[in-house]
Amino acid sequence: MTSPETAHAPAIQLDGCTKEFVTPQGGSYFAVKGIDLTVMPGKFVSIVGPTGCGKSTVLNMAAGLMAPSEGEALSFGAPVVGVNRRASYMFQQDALLPWKTVLDNVSLGLIMRGVGKKEAAAEARRWLAKVGLSNFEDRYPHQLSGGMRKRTSIAQAWIVNPDILLMDEPFSALDVQTRQIMENELLDIWQESGKAVIFITHDLDEAIALSDEVVLLSAGPASQVVARYDITLPRPRNLLEIRDDPQFVELHREIWGRLRDEVAKTYAAKAA
Numbered sequence: 001m002t003s004p005e006t007a008h009a010p011a012i013q014l015d016g017c018t019k020e021f022v023t024p025q026g027g028s029y030f031a032v033k034g035i036d037l038t039v040m041p042g043k044f045v046s047i048v049g050p051t052g053c054g055k056s057t058v059l060n061m062a063a064g065l066m067a068p069s070e071g072e073a074l075s076f077g078a079p080v081v082g083v084n085r086r087a088s089y090m091f092q093q094d095a096l097l098p099w100k101t102v103l104d105n106v107s108l109g110l111i112m113r114g115v116g117k118k119e120a121a122a123e124a125r126r127w128l129a130k131v132g133l134s135n136f137e138d139r140y141p142h143q144l145s146g147g148m149r150k151r152t153s154i155a156q157a158w159i160v161n162p163d164i165l166l167m168d169e170p171f172s173a174l175d176v177q178t179r180q181i182m183e184n185e186l187l188d189i190w191q192e193s194g195k196a197v198i199f200i201t202h203d204l205d206e207a208i209a210l211s212d213e214v215v216l217l218s219a220g221p222a223s224q225v226v227a228r229y230d231i232t233l234p235r236p237r238n239l240l241e242i243r244d245d246p247q248f249v250e251l252h253r254e255i256w257g258r259l260r261d262e263v264a265k266t267y268a269a270k271a272a
């Protein structure tokens with residue numbers, strides 16, 4: 001899919017991206033200002049920051065769901081115009097269709113791309129096996145646990161073989177144990193896939209455990225990138241044990257020291 005001239009281009013590059021919203025009163029609100037972000041193919045980058053600081057806004061600009069008011073969003077060297085076709089999106093709330101079975105939900109993305117029903121179903125079964133749902137293909141979404149719904153969503157996002165996965169707090173509604181299992185499974189699938197991931201979370205533990213790089217946004221309005229941290233913990237990682245690793249503990253201490261200030265600013269602004 002990658003042409004020679006864009007082989008070394010970032011999967012996502014935001015250059016000085018600012019997003020201004022018009023408020024219902026006709027005023028203006030700067031959600032984020034001058035965001036620079038580069039995500040190379042095969043890299044796992046997390047964005048953390050306090051609630052409302054503009055994490056989803058940044059992801060939406062990468063996804064092409066929102067155009068920057070200033071600056072430019074590029075994907076593999078080309079401006080993002082309209083929905084970014086190189087990317088799949090995974091939200092906190094899954095987007096499963098309640099009237100379709102697990103198999104049909106997972107097949108849908110391929111069918112919409114013109115793949116035949118039989119071929120799409122075969123590929124969907126391959127993905128359901130990968131995420132441990134082979135015995136549940138005939139179930140409807142309401143018959144699934146939270147973890148199973150997430151597995152279905154992961155299969156949905158990956159089956160179309162995107163170059164980029166954009167994940168907006170995908171596991172935040174899960175209980176802690178299910179969440180760690182899902183994080184582990186995500187890394188297993190991502191490992192060696194060559195795909196770029198931008199992962200939004202407000203959970204610093206999750207960001208460090210998963211990522212190659214953690215990008216910290218300041219409290220809004222006009223949120224900016226305040227720090228970037230390379231996470232050099234060796235891979236493959238076992239997320240059920242990584243939180244006890246001294247290197248993890250040290251990184252967490254360092255990044256939390258900075259994030260805490262931004263969280264405090266957000267609370268102070270709300271209390272005012």
Ligand SMILES: Nc1ncnc2c1ncn2[C@@H]1O[C@H](COP(=O)(O)OP(=O)(O)O)[C@@H](O)[C@H]1O
Pocket residue numbers: 021022023029031049050051052053054055056057058220
């Ligand atoms: N469509 C919109 N119109 C107006 N304001 C918005 C819109 N989307 C987001 N905002 C505001 O921009 C800020 C950043 O929002 P968001 O990116 O959702 O933050 P986060 O994902 O970090 O919680 C918030 O103050 C939010 O209220």
Ligand SMILES: [Mg+2]
Pocket residue numbers: 055056057168
């Ligand atoms: Mg958000």
